[in-house]
Amino acid sequence: MRTGEDQLRAWMVGGLDGSAADHAALLRALVPLLRAFYRRRAHGGEDDIEDLVQETLIAVHTRRATYDRGRPFRAWLFAIARYKMIDHFRRGHRLVAVDGLEDMLVAEDFVEASHARMDVEGLLETLPPKQAAAIRSTRIDGHSVAETAAAAGIGESDVKVSVHRGLKALFARVQGERP
Amino acid sequence: MNTDRLIEQLARDVPPVSRHPVMRRIAIGLLGGALVSAALMIIFMGVRPDLGAAMRGGAFWMKWGYVLSISLLAAGATLKLARPDTGGIRWLWLLAVPVVLLAGFGIAEMLRAPQAMWLSMWLGHSWKTCPWRVLALAAPIFIGLLWSFRRLAPTRLRAAGAAAGLASGAFAAMVYCLHCPEVSAIFVLTWYSLGILLAATIGALLGPRLLRW
Numbered sequence A: 001m002r003t004g005e006d007q008l009r010a011w012m013v014g015g016l017d018g019s020a021a022d023h024a025a026l027l028r029a030l031v032p033l034l035r036a037f038y039r040r041r042a043h044g045g046e047d048d049i050e051d052l053v054q055e056t057l058i059a060v061h062t063r064r065a066t067y068d069r070g071r072p073f074r075a076w077l078f079a080i081a082r083y084k085m086i087d088h089f090r091r092g093h094r095l096v097a098v099d100g101l102e103d104m105l106v107a108e109d110f111v112e113a114s115h116a117r118m119d120v121e122g123l124l125e126t127l128p129p130k131q132a133a134a135i136r137s138t139r140i141d142g143h144s145v146a147e148t149a150a151a152a153g154i155g156e157s158d159v160k161v162s163v164h165r166g167l168k169a170l171f172a173r174v175q176g177e178r179p
Numbered sequence B: 001m002n003t004d005r006l007i008e009q010l011a012r013d014v015p016p017v018s019r020h021p022v023m024r025r026i027a028i029g030l031l032g033g034a035l036v037s038a039a040l041m042i043i044f045m046g047v048r049p050d051l052g053a054a055m056r057g058g059a060f061w062m063k064w065g066y067v068l069s070i071s072l073l074a075a076g077a078t079l080k081l082a083r084p085d086t087g088g089i090r091w092l093w094l095l096a097v098p099v100v101l102l103a104g105f106g107i108a109e110m111l112r113a114p115q116a117m118w119l120s121m122w123l124g125h126s127w128k129t130c131p132w133r134v135l136a137l138a139a140p141i142f143i144g145l146l147w148s149f150r151r152l153a154p155t156r157l158r159a160a161g162a163a164a165g166l167a168s169g170a171f172a173a174m175v176y177c178l179h180c181p182e183v184s185a186i187f188v189l190t191w192y193s194l195g196i197l198l199a200a201t202i203g204a205l206l207g208p209r210l211l212r213w
Helices: A005-016 A020-041 A046-062 A073-092 A098-107 A110-125 A129-140 A145-152 A156-177 B003-010 B021-044 B058-081 B090-112 B115-123 B130-149 B157-177 B185-210
Strands: none
Touching (some): A005 A020, A046 B003, A129 A145, A145 A156, B021 B058, B021 B130, B058 B090, B058 B185, B090 B115, B130 B157, B157 B185
């Protein structure tokens, strides 16, 4: 059951005037609202969601003076909920703040790693498709020979030979490119 | 902890909240900080000896009006950004009004003066220290605002920090006016504004770190 804006605001104003009953009614009514809000936005477990709900309830309580009686209640509530969500994920390192992203990518050699990856992809494209697929599966994606053979519907020895021939061709090509 | 128990505990402590608590808290932080700044200014720099006479002239009020209008706008923005649902702060373009007015005033003043004086009008006697002194006097006011923000709920921390820095700088400039004997508009436009901008920049840098809650 969702409580309407008018009722929420009436309880909020009651709480601001010092009514503990109104304040408790408000907080209880916020629980389903906040759970739904976070379930729609955060892909965490139920524990995470409940943590966020509780953090937001505490924030609503301790920062209630920042609610302006003349303004919509839900806008105020969800602004706090959004802020708490961003803060929560930032502290848990599960969500990276976008303004630090570039530094982090540079620091973790993301750029070089992705250049290397593009080189490999380019080289693989010069091979026959069967050899390229065998190398990609066993050497890049980390599958075993048996898994690769089963997935492609060919024999294990066929996979081994393809990998061997493909790698040999790649070595030749890479060494041929050197001055 | 169980959410129901949490609500029970929170609902045990519900004191009534006065009207306009956000405005009151920011006003206390700003004015408290400004008093400390004024005390520091009196002790370390001294009130200009001819303050009484200066207050009868136009130059003093030109300076004061400039920093006062910036102070009011910055305090308004700080007030807005102290709430989670900020609302627009597009009206901050109004900051351009005092800047343009003072620039017009400064140009008119220079056109009346001989060209040989322009450099000394611009640099005055204290261009090297003025921005730094404004910045130093802004520090206690910024600390006052940090105190205010401890019970408020900003959600755009960088913007809130910048607004608090701007307000601190502008209030500090009002305090500094009582010491500074410079009279030309172009001086105020450059060096006062530089000090205020430095304070706003530092506020923007510190905001995300210090205003989290």
